[in-house]
Amino acid sequence: MSNLFLCYWPLSSGWSSILRFVLMNLPKENHLSQAAFSAGSGPVLRWKRILDVGVILLALPLLVPLMAVVAVLIRVVSAGPVLFKQERIGYLGRRFMCFKFRTMFVGVDASVHQGHLCHLMNSNTPMTKMDSQGDPRIIPLGLLLRSSGLDELPQLINVLRGEMSLVGPRPCLPYEYDRYLPWQKERFASVPGLTGLWQVSGKNRTTFVEMVQLDIKYAREKSLWFDLKILLQTIPALVTQVWDARRSRKTPSGSVRTETLLSKSHPVSPYSFRKPAFAEVVRAERQGHLNMEGNKPKL
Numbered sequence: 001m002s003n004l005f006l007c008y009w010p011l012s013s014g015w016s017s018i019l020r021f022v023l024m025n026l027p028k029e030n031h032l033s034q035a036a037f038s039a040g041s042g043p044v045l046r047w048k049r050i051l052d053v054g055v056i057l058l059a060l061p062l063l064v065p066l067m068a069v070v071a072v073l074i075r076v077v078s079a080g081p082v083l084f085k086q087e088r089i090g091y092l093g094r095r096f097m098c099f100k101f102r103t104m105f106v107g108v109d110a111s112v113h114q115g116h117l118c119h120l121m122n123s124n125t126p127m128t129k130m131d132s133q134g135d136p137r138i139i140p141l142g143l144l145l146r147s148s149g150l151d152e153l154p155q156l157i158n159v160l161r162g163e164m165s166l167v168g169p170r171p172c173l174p175y176e177y178d179r180y181l182p183w184q185k186e187r188f189a190s191v192p193g194l195t196g197l198w199q200v201s202g203k204n205r206t207t208f209v210e211m212v213q214l215d216i217k218y219a220r221e222k223s224l225w226f227d228l229k230i231l232l233q234t235i236p237a238l239v240t241q242v243w244d245a246r247r248s249r250k251t252p253s254g255s256v257r258t259e260t261l262l263s264k265s266h267p268v269s270p271y272s273f274r275k276p277a278f279a280e281v282v283r284a285e286r287q288g289h290l291n292m293e294g295n296k297p298k299l
Helices: 002-007 013-024 031-036 042-077 111-121 142-148 155-160 182-189 208-221 224-248 275-286
Strands: 083-089 095-101 165-167 193-195
Touching (some): 042 095, 042 155, 095 155, 155 193, 182 208
Parallel strands (some): 165 193
Antiparallel strands (some): 083 095
């Protein structure tokens, strides 16, 4: 199919070579794909795979020139490679190399982001990105690419390889995964995606705990219609995200949102105490003073 597709696709020789490389190197027996679409959930996830490949093929006439423009812009404004790859955690905690367009200068310090993420995981603050208030590590036009999600278009390669899906939880970094509590790891029961329930439910306006709850909700309730609904909501969510990014650069940071976006009628976490108390328990668990794998702690 890949050879037939490339024979009739009106692309330049450069892009034709890239597409041929991607399509011809798709793993025929991807171990992750076999596990994700195994007997227990196969009938459900087979349609998910068909949906992923079908949407990508239909969108290629738009995606190819768009990705070409982004690649050229990155080459013009910053020296270094166009693509950036990073190890991420996916389905059932398995590691894979995730592709993105590079939006930061080459050789920047990544430990700053690690500290920022650890703070978000241990607090009740919305998950705003560091670049919302200005990050000197970001290249020109990088903020626009990040807020619009255009930097994640190369992850379509991961989708075609079976490591990701169009819809699912975002793949996290290894050091983030190591800090997850046992109940939070249920979010890895679904193949990671480019967009998801968290992204269309507020994203940077939600806390870390709310993100995990939304991802678990999707992992438990995923269906064809749920995926289609999320895909349709993604474009409006991206427009809102770009607007919020522009506005956040003009307003002081530090505000903490006090209301959750999740309804109380859809509890996901087995712990139902107030968020300030929850944050304290999370810290105690990570410091080894409390075991949350057993019964719910009494506060």
